[in-house]
Amino acid sequence: MRTPTAQPSARGTYARIYAVVRRIPRGRVATYGQIAALAGGLGRGARQVGYALHALPATHAVPWHRVVNAAGRLSPRPGGSELAQRLLLEREGVRFDGRGRIDLAAFRWTPVTKRRHG
DNA sequence: GCGGTGACGGTCG
DNA sequence: CCGACCGCCACCG
Numbered sequence: 001m002r003t004p005t006a007q008p009s010a011r012g013t014y015a016r017i018y019a020v021v022r023r024i025p026r027g028r029v030a031t032y033g034q035i036a037a038l039a040g041g042l043g044r045g046a047r048q049v050g051y052a053l054h055a056l057p058a059t060h061a062v063p064w065h066r067v068v069n070a071a072g073r074l075s076p077r078p079g080g081s082e083l084a085q086r087l088l089l090e091r092e093g094v095r096f097d098g099r100g101r102i103d104l105a106a107f108r109w110t111p112v113t114k115r116r117h118g
Numbered sequence: 119g120c121g122g123t124g125a126c127g128g129t130c131g
Numbered sequence: 132c133c134g135a136c137c138g139c140c141a142c143c144g
Contacts, residue, residue, distance in 0.1 A: 007133070013140095013141065013142090013144090014141085019126085023126080030129080031126090031127090032125075033127060036126085036127040042139095042140075043140085044128095044138085044140080045126090045128070045139065045140050045141070046126040046140095047123095047125090047126045047139070047141085048124090048125060048126090048142085050126060051123090051124060051125075051126095051132085051140095052125090052141090052142095053125055054124080055142080056125095063121085064125085067125080068125095069127080070127060074125090075125055075126075076125085079125095081125090082125085085125095
């Protein structure tokens, strides 16, 4: 079967990006650069993360709204869905300050790749 | 196979 | 703190 919800033309890189984004838990956010680093290979290809989400089909099973830029803000993009993104995040408990910025120190998702002794 | 594009990031002023 | 510039890398025509 292999009919993933999100597979526009992701022969490799995009699918990997989507896989990472899907791992972001509810109420948390991750930066584009963070996703790129976790996806691996991209290195500084943070732009590709945004590009991949741009190519995301309508049948997305990917929490794209949990991806923000390094400044903890929502980048303006074609379509202007940034407002909807903010509503989705606030609905999950993510708070924005008076300037529309998220406190990454408090809401940034930290995957358990490097486990400490305990 | 090449050139342009882009939901970014870090540095400079 | 904020705005502007350049660099990066995969997808598209």
